[in-house]
Amino acid sequence: MSNALAAQPRRMLADFQPIVYQGVMAAIVRVLAADSTSNATRQSWQKLIDSGPRTGGFRALLSARDQFDYDCILHALLHRELTPAHWDVLVGKFSTHKANRVSAIARTIPRISSPAPALFIYKATTVWFIPKMKGKQGKRSTDVAVLPDEFYDVNTWDTEARPDSTRSRWRRGIHKCLEALEEGAVIHVTEILEREQLIERID
Structure with missing residues (x-):
């Protein structure tokens, strides 16, 4: 542009x-x-x-x-x-420019309010923006933002192995926060x- x-x-x-x-x-x-x-x-x-x-x-x-x-x-x-929050949530969710998308996600993470630890917020936010795709990773375009399969394993989000109910509550809260941001932006x-x-x- x-x-x-x-x-x-x-x-x-x-x-x-x-x-x-x-x-x-x-x-x-x-x-x-x-x-x-x-x-x-x-x-x-x-x-x-x-x-x-x-x-x-x-x-x-x-x-x-x-x-x-x-x-x-x-x-x-x-x-x-x-x-900025509304712009970043749209870019992070819908942009086809990988670098812009990654930057927008990084700026969104500190805006999330949650009692979860930082690692959990980081991973829960990132997978909301980049949901797991079907198909083999090797067949995907290099221009598409892709996370490794293990990134979607909730067990890697919390190093203290808290109960599943706690982690599920944290994830729902983080995703609701992101959904509200997206709704406001739209x-x-x-x-x-x-x-x-x-x-x-x-x-």
């Missing part, structure tokens, strides 16, 4: 006819994907846009490049208007999309 695109997102949004996103989650995924699209891969990204479903309206009037640029501008707007994104008239409405 160029500095020029990120400089004045609100002003530049007004320069475009609004693109209509299919929904809030679709907008979040597109915006965070734009952050990981380099100049070298932009051509393939444009092909994906061109081959995707179109529902008419403003989306059909924009070129692939305009759609990509619009996603970049919206990325800058959300980054500026969301709180609500805030929804408010921004509605304000900018970017979300598709079904009457």
